[in-house]
Each structure stands twice: as C-alpha cells, then as structure tokens.
Amino acid sequence: MFNKILIANRGEIALRILRACRTLGIGAVVAYSEADRDSLAAQLADEAICIGPSDAKRSYLSAPAVVSAAIVTGCDAIHPGYGFLSEDAGFADVVRAHDLTFIGPSSEVLERFASKEATRRLLAAHGLTTIPGSGMLRDEGHALEEAERIGYPVLLKPSAGGGGKGMRLVRTARELEAAFKVSRSEAQAGFGDDSLYMEKYLDDNRHVEIQIAVDRFGNYIHMFDRDCSVQRRHQKLIEETPSPSLTPAQRLDLAECAARAIAEAGYENLGTLEFLIDTKGEAYFIEINCRIQVEHPITELTTGIDMVAMQIAIAAGEPLPVTQADIRQNGHAIEFRILAEDPAKDFRPQAGQIGAYLAPGGPGVRLDSHLYPGYEVPTYYDSLLGKLSVWAPDRPQAIARADAALREMLVDGLTTNIELHRAILANQVFIDGKVTTNLLDRVGSAPFVAGAR
C-alpha cells in the first residue's frame, strides 16, 4: 500500500479523496492552486502545497507542477480525481517515469480507451451493442455522407471530449455544415484534439451507466447501474440507482455483459460504461469513463463499498477486496449536483462569498461538499458546490428524504439550483421515473419551477 498520496484536484473530490486516505491510514498532501489557498481540503489536510496560479493550465492541468509537488513532498502516488489530468495517458506516463503510481488505469489502458470511436469498435468486438455511428470524420463532405447513411438527427462529438462538452445535436444537412467547423475548433480548444465523430441521436433516450472495477489480475466486478437521465445540455443534474427504466433482469444482464466485455478488453481500475436506453428498452454502449465519477456516492450508498478506497487498493496492486457474490444492490439512492448556477438567468455560473450555510442531515443523507461559511467561490473552475445524496429502502422514500434534505439545505451568498432540484422532484414525469435526457432542454426549467409552486 502507499505511504503518502498527492491529491491533484480541488473542491469536493479533493475532500473525498482526503477522507479515503485518512480511512486507509495513508498520508495525504493536497495540491492546490492560488485560488484554492483557502479551500476546505487544503485547510483540513495535514499537508498542502501550492502548485501554481489560479489558471488551471498552470496548476491542476500542469503535469510538471503536479509531479514535482508529489516528489518534493515525498509522495509515492498521485490521485487525479475527475476532470483535469484524470484520463490523460501522457500524464500517467510521466507519473510512472518518476517512479510514482498514478491512481487510475495505466497509461497503456488510458491510451487504448482514449478514442471514443475506437473504444466503441473494441467493445463491439467484445459483444456490446453500440449506437450506430461514424468513424473519425475526415472533413465536412465525409460528415454529410455519414449523417445521410446513419439518418438524422445525429450527435456530433469530439473524440477526445468528456462531460458533454463540445457535443452538438444536428437535425439537418444544413445545420451540420455550420456545426462541423464550430465543433472542430471547440474540440481543438477544449481538448487539444479536433477529431470528431458522430452517432445517431435518440430523441427520447435514457442515460444509464454501469460501474465496474477490474484489478491487475483480471478479476472483475460490477457495482450495478446509475441512471443519469436528468440532464441539462448534456450535463448531469440528478443521478439515481437503480435505474427506474430497467427491470431487474435487464439491469443484471447489462451489468454482467458490460463487466465481462471491459475486462476482456484489458481494462484496469475503476471505470464506468455509459449506455443510452431507447424507448424499446434497447441499450447502446456510447463511451467509457476511466476515472472515479462525480456520481459515485449513490453506488457507495447502495452497495456499501468505499469506491475511492477500492480504487487506491487496485492501483497499489492489491486484488479486489470483494467478489461479485459479495455485492448486493440495497435500497435506492439519488444524488443532486448542487451548482452555483442561476436557473432564472440561463444557468449563468455564480461566484461570490458563502454567507450562512447549513448542511442537511437525517437518516440516509450524505453531503459531499467543500463549502463553509465565509468561503469565497472562485470563478476559475466549474460550478459544482457539492453533491447531496440520499438513501432510502425504496424510491418513493428516497424522493421524500431528498425533498426534506433540499428544503433544509441553506447556501446563502450566491444563487444555486437547489429550488430547481425540488421542482424536478415534485414533477410527475420524475416521480413516474420517465425522465429522458432531452426533457429539461425541450421544456426548459421554468415550467418545472412554476409547476412546483
């Protein structure tokens, strides 16, 4: 096992990793940017080190800064969290070249799964159904040809992208001509790689993902599913498990197929396979996330597994601590992403100083947040303020507990989406478990908020 881990991330996930380290009795150093000097993780850590200025390119995204910080603080491993350098094969390589361990898949594995388009072909070869799509698009003419073959509407996607960034829904050839150039330059700017591909867009789909883990010895498990259908512009807002759109048999079948396929394809460490479920209940693999995910707490609540601890153990070369037979999916859990965004003002990100602050409590309530009264929310990074997760024996009780917790939660000083969450919870489509990924974008958030009053 490791002696000391450098936490190369910020916000709530830095705190989550710090907690896992403490639970495991491993030392931890929080690496922070200048804007995060007063962050909770940096304050709670036994050791913290400033790695660069506020601009993430020169701090959290700077491989030399992160690796140098790990070396001078005597760490033997680096946890990248999510986002930033978490799925960067080049970074994983640099980490290893300095005799440190990257907590995540090896650089070879990251390389193999770096291209979404190649990953789809690889997993199709291992038995997963993939969504009809194109290969890498050479140019505009090629894109038009492929769109014609697949059939509109199509989704234009950056191959190196993630988190829904840079994706574009295109319904006609004319739209495609305009979108292609924009997407290409966005992909170049956002991910340093302008390759695009496209896939068929399913209008009324649900987003379901399977959590898997594979150790160095090829042992693998799945930790069932998460439903992330409540989205706004391809950004997840609410996640729950188990998915209300799958029958128990469908769920088990999908989870087992996914785990087997990814293990056979040579994956290692924690991972998530994302699927779109169409109106007929058919599941299409779309992409894999080679990292700990934002929404991991709901899987922890329903399986009782500390996934960050498991991830660290796998990276340290230990065998999986559990077998599939040990894992049960118990009850129902829902997570709400508490964002510093104003739903009334086109979800514009908010910055400011937290005034009064109250974290909700009660049975089955968990809050992963780096907020505290007086904390200055910096403008440099994403708008995630925290994640409220609730657990209950069944879905209706989970919804009731969630509403009570959201009512209790107080974040003064800036506008958040807490009220929008309550409005979605009160909506009949959500109560019926029938939200599709396009719902919020189609109807807008205003009717939800208005309907809840």
Added chain:
Amino acid sequence: MAVTKPSDRQPADDAPEIGARALSDHARSLRDHEAINRLADDLLPALIARLSSSGLGEIEVREGAWKARLRKPAARAVATPAAPHPAAVPVRPASHRDERDRHPASAPAEEEMGVVVAKSPAVGVYSPRRDLVLGMRVRSGDRIGFVDVLGVQQEVLSPIDGVIGSSLAEAGEAVEYGQELVRIEVGERSASADHPTPGQKASTAVGSAS
C-alpha cells in the same frame, strides 16, 4: 513589511503604501512603540486582508495618536506574477525626530525604503545563485536563483531594483509556488545604505523595532 526613514517625499503612486502619522506632538516614544507593534502584528495583516477582499481603493484606521492608511496601487506594482497581496508594505512613521529616537543607529533621512520579496515561480527545489550575498545590488529581472522542476530550471528573478536582504528559503529546500524566497530592499538610498550594517538591517524590520 518595513519601517522606513521618514520623508517629506510623496510615495510613488504605483506602490502600495501605508502612511502612519503622529497626530500629537506629545506622543511619547513608549506609546509609539506600542502603537507600531500593534500596527505590525494585528492591524496591518487584517487591513491588507480587508483591502484585498474588498473593492475599496483605500482604508484608513485611527488608533490613539496614530493613523494608518492603506492604498491599493492603481496598477499592480507587484513584479512577481505570484503575489496575491501587495508585496511591499513600507511603513512611514510620523516625523524625523520620532524615527531617530527609536533607531539611533539608523541611516540619516532623505531615503525611502521598502522590501519586495522574490517568490518562487514553481513548485520544486530551490537553489540561490552561487554568488548571492547580503547587500548585493540587483536590477529588476536579474536572476537570483532557480527552482528545479523535474530537472528543468525555472528562474527566480528579482522583481525590482534593489539590494539583496535576508533569505527566506535555504539552498536545496523544497518550495511551493509563490513561496517567499529572498527579501529585496528597495528605494532611493544614500550611499551608506549600499552596505547595510546589522543595525540598519534591524531598522528595516518592524518585528525587530521594539
């Protein structure tokens, strides 16, 4: 931060400054000491924090016979990219006479001095330039050392024209981004200030004034 010789000269507009002026002619030396210690230890850090976090351009606080005024520079005067707060905070005491009473060993008037700190440009291992010595004169942009980041040397540059003061980090020490490395004393100085004596050194530090 530093106590400097009094001067009738107006401080440069682009430098952060604190003006502290005795309002009473009867202020006694002891009370001055107390006031200046309180300024340095309690008031200034709080004021700097307040000024930095607020949109205000200037803050003035009165304490007994003293008042302290902090003014934000119109444009950032700080030369290192790292500095989150004003790096130079010279304190100008009340009058020539008061100042000489407190620091009999200090240099004559007609100079204005502060301290700017050279900071680390990166996280890594610090090495000062071999010939770096106390009292050495440097120009803005002069290399005064480097920080080794995975074998690549990132230069530590003097942010300002001045004279090398005390070192705040040892050779071979692991340093973080923005860490204070070397104090550089700045300002228009008389010839004697080019070769500081221990007595003069003491006069530049608020903490050692009492």
